[in-house]
Amino acid sequence: MEKIMGIVLNGGKSSRFKKDKAFASYQGISFYENALSVMLACVDNTYFVVGDNQPLQEETENIHVIKDLEPFKGQGPLAGIYSAMNNNAANWYLVLPVDTPLLKPFILKRLISYIDDRVDAIVPRINNRIQPLIALYKLDTIDVMEQQLIVGKRSMHQLLGKLTVTYVDFSTDDEIYFININTQEEYQRYVRD
Numbered sequence: 001m002e003k004i005m006g007i008v009l010n011g012g013k014s015s016r017f018k019k020d021k022a023f024a025s026y027q028g029i030s031f032y033e034n035a036l037s038v039m040l041a042c043v044d045n046t047y048f049v050v051g052d053n054q055p056l057q058e059e060t061e062n063i064h065v066i067k068d069l070e071p072f073k074g075q076g077p078l079a080g081i082y083s084a085m086n087n088n089a090a091n092w093y094l095v096l097p098v099d100t101p102l103l104k105p106f107i108l109k110r111l112i113s114y115i116d117d118r119v120d121a122i123v124p125r126i127n128n129r130i131q132p133l134i135a136l137y138k139l140d141t142i143d144v145m146e147q148q149l150i151v152g153k154r155s156m157h158q159l160l161g162k163l164t165v166t167y168v169d170f171s172t173d174d175e176i177y178f179i180n181i182n183t184q185e186e187y188q189r190y191v192r193d
């Protein structure tokens with residue numbers, strides 16, 4: 001049985017949203033609480049990788065609050081993923097951002113079912129669009145991540161270009177679950193609490 005650790009990313013600046021996305025809410029639940037609960041419906045333990053405005057006051061038994069490692073602090077989602085994987089706690093890591101409030105556990109469980117040690121990453125694809133922040137990464141990919149960060153290549157797409165990836169196709173009907181809220185306009189259009 002593979003050991004899987006969650007990584008919920010919450011270290012962004014929310015500059016397009018104009019206020020901290022973590023505290024926006026959907027159906028009365030804040031984005032960050034929702035992301036943690038979707039994650040914990042799929043794995044036993046998760047990292048919660050935060051920036052300066054840490055919403056959780058206390059750790060719980062299965063939520064471990066950490067910060068980006070200093071050399072790459074605030075350098076984007078890849079920095080957060082790398083910082084969590086650096087703790088060496090599992091051989092696979094399931095990543096989730098805070099800003100996909102419509103996501104459901106079945107999506108993550110389907111990705112988990114594709115775990116195979118011959119590949120480096122398992123990434124969903126919907127209508128030819130890939131979602132590298134709702135994905136699984138094998139521990140061994142940490143060296144490639146570090147190299148990318150050292151040379152300032154923060155793009156997840158560029159990272160995937162260097163890995164062996166299984167793309168898991170989801171149908172157009174599932175597209176709704178992957179909606180990513182970056183702006184107030186997107187919030188009004190898709191979420192409207």
Ligand SMILES: Nc1nc2c(ncn2[C@@H]2O[C@H](COP(=O)(O)OP(=O)(O)OP(=O)(O)O)[C@@H](O)[C@H]2O)c(=O)[nH]1
Binds near residue numbers: 010016074077096182
């Ligand atoms: N740990 C960590 N997470 C990050 C970092 N940058 C972004 N994230 C998270 O990655 C996910 C996607 O973030 P983006 O929407 O690309 O970036 P953002 O900074 O939150 O928003 P913008 O400032 O509008 O680009 C969110 O869950 C963010 O909280 C970072 O430097 N460190």
